[in-house]
Amino acid sequence: MIHEVDRVLKDLLRSGALAGSGIDVSLDAPTRDWSARRNGPVINAYLYDIREDVNRRQRGHVAVRDERDVVVKRRQPPRWFRLSYLVTAWTKQPEDEHRLISAVLATLIPREMLMPDELPGSLRALGLSVPISVAGIQTESRSLAEIWSALGGELRPSLDVVVTAPFPAYPEYDAGPPVTEGAAVRVRTLDDTAPGDRTGTAAGGAAVSETRAHRPAQIEAAKEAYLAALAERGAGRPGGRGGSGGTAG
Structure with a gap:
């Protein structure tokens, strides 16, 4: 120089x-x-x-x-x-x-x-x-x-x-490679299943779908399935509702 x-x-x-x-x-x-x-x-x-x-x-x-x-x-x-x-x-x-x-x-x-x-x-x-x-x-x-x-x-x-x-x-x-693509925006409906969604099982075998959007319809359906499963379990227990409880002898 x-x-x-x-x-x-x-x-x-x-x-x-x-x-x-x-x-x-x-x-x-x-x-x-x-x-x-x-x-x-x-x-x-x-x-x-x-x-x-x-x-x-x-x-x-x-x-x-x-x-x-x-x-x-x-x-x-x-x-x-x-x-x-x-x-x-x-x-x-x-x-x-x-x-x-x-x-x-x-x-x-x-x-x-x-x-x-x-x-x-x-x-x-x-x-x-x-x-x-x-x-x-x-x-x-x-x-x-x-x-x-x-x-x-x-x-x-x-x-x-x-x-x-x-x-x-x-x-x-x-330096790192230059960015050649711009940002992309994707719009999904409530019926779509987004990647990364987790699927669990409620009591009684009812499937519960859990998404980042917390879809109201799916949450309500899971709630009803859960309550029905609890009712079925209670009916099968001794002394439970609808069961054959014991009688005083």
Whole structure:
């Protein structure tokens, strides 16, 4: 992903006020050895710091869609990182270097945001805009003087260019198959037997049908069958109604 940001910045530095100038753009560290090897005017964009922009961190998941706009995967939201570049101009005369720095400013100041269709490869696939800041307040812990000291070179005019780029988060999770059928409504009559109905047996062998709808007609019929079965049982007991009870002797 970083090499794609390098490519975007190089293309930007070759456009605008510098279009057609033939000025070379280098990403090498501007050390003493490098400056001694250069043959002509050069704009150097040295990536000296990479830090996550924690204020942009998000929670949850985002959907990954295919060419049919169907969700095929889910993953965490991308993480955003601040890529800080030290941009300098290298010529034989300080006045020429200042002109190049002015041209860089004129080229980058209007480009505060890069749209997805201006980005290459995986950056474009994320569909997110990329912000660029030029010569802003330095928020990194290392000062420019410390950077030049580490490079072994002399302090010279420079621009701090920060590209805040999204990096996809992993792993990705497969999404379930899409729903292709809508909800269906089925209407049944009281005489229908719904799936899942339970059938029990009342006293005396009468069948009782129990449904989720609690059909009134069936409940009443079961009640009558139950009462008739109780009456039959009572008639068969000694001393019961209709039976041959004992007599006093």
